[in-house]
Amino acid sequence: QYDVVGPVDPVLAVPGEDVILPCSLKPNTSVVDMRVEWFRPDLEDSLVHLYEDHEDRNIEQTESYRGRTKLNHQELQTGNASLRLSSVQVSDEGSYKCFIQSKSWYDDATVDVRVE
DSSP, X not given: OOEEEOOSSOEEEOTTXXXXXXXXXXXXXXXXXXXXXXXXXXXXXXXXXXXXXXXXXXXXXXXXXXXXXXXXXXXXXXTBOOEEEOSOOGGGOEEEEEEEEOSSOEEEEEEEEEEO
């Protein structure tokens, strides 16, 4: 049985800087062949980043996140689905979900972001 794990405490971010939103699969297993979706449950599930079929698929991505999100594809091999968010904006504050889905299973973790 796998678990998607996020941070216990809120992630603190500074406007204009980059921040990592931690998310990983335990026990450490490659998520390269899985769907990894980051979205905002507090903003009508708006899409922050989608990785599926071995590539980033951000056609439906929310406009304000365009060009500011990055998943490290090498890290996905070790179960690390953390998202790098660059040029943090005040509007980035809120709740994020990291949702990971394989053919037979899915789970998610919540990451709370505070912008200082």
